[in-house]
């Protein structure tokens with residue numbers, strides 16, 4: 001029985017966790033990102049048997065993708081695997097450049113935006129220095145920076161979980177090699193005002209490049225009014241990152257890109273390769289996905305619908321989520337985070353748990369409606385609601 005059938009026939013109809021497959025959960029360890037940071041992530045410790053997870057809501061994956069046309073394009077491209085994908089990379093770069101209103105020289109591809117975050121960190125922090133970024137935020141580039149010997153200057157988010165741009169501008173010093181802004185932000189799901197961010201990027205980039213991570217941009221109502229990509233065409237030293245992992249539903253296919261000035265792309269690509277890490281299958285898939293406007297807008301509207309559903313149900317239970325502009329939602333929980341995580345995983349539900357602002361939080365990704373119904377049922381049982 002596949003997961004969907006199991007959901008329909010099993011849990012929801014029979015109404016019990018009794019039949020849910022237990023994941024062998026062995027506990028959780030706290031991962032502290034930096035001394036003084038408001039956030040610690042709880043990492044589950046167990047043999048990760050994904051096939052036993054009934055609702056996989058822990059990694060902000062898109063449950064609908066990749067689109068059938070992408071699957072077909074990938075299947076047809078497998079036999080081309082004896083060749084490097086440079087031609088397809090050039091084609092994809094052309095398509096992205098046209099979409100973003102820049103030149104191909106402004107684009108660098110990578111196997112996911114993680115690769116581009118890491119490569120940027122490698123180039124900017126190989127001799128140390130500091131990165132200025134919000135706290136809490138998406139930790140990938142801060143972790144790499146710190147691993148390379150650099151420092152993270154953490155700037156607390158404002159009371160409504162936006163980036164505190166004036167404080168971030170103030171934090172930039174002579175040793176700052178990069179500023180990182182995740183917008184919308186992960187794990188808070190919150191947004192920073194686009195007008196204020198544009199002004200910030202323009203001013204701060206005169207001193208130091210600003211990396212704007214727009215992994216969740218496409219889930220916004222009017223993404224074209226929120227992106228910083230227009231600044232690149234004006235010659236501003238911003239590095240805007242996008243991914244095919246979220247709205248395109250291609251997380252496991254590993255493809256993403258950055259848009260930056262020609263000079264900035266050159267300073268990165270003279271040290272690390274751009275298209276060498278890419279599979280021809282993923283390239284063909286991304287090319288197909290860029291033409292899938294209907295599929296992409298369906299993903300977006302289903303995401304919005306699911307977000308409203310979870311918001312309604314969770315607030316009815318008395319919880320207060322942070323208003324989300326993304327494909328996930330986070331809210332403080334009343335019980336111990338480790339215990340909560342253990343019980344959720346044992347009930348077959350993957351979620352992310354954080355210790356943040358001195359309390360435990362649950363972050364849940366927008367799966368399908370069925371998966372979220374299962375999440376909510378399990379959540380109620382685990383929290384005795």
Ligand SMILES: Cc1ncc(COP(=O)(O)O)c(C=O)c1O
Pocket residue numbers: 059060111112113114115138182185186213215216242243244245251255256
């Ligand atoms: C804000 C943000 N940036 C980047 C990534 C990395 O995505 P990928 O490497 O799959 O493109 C993620 C993944 O969850 C994310 O949340």
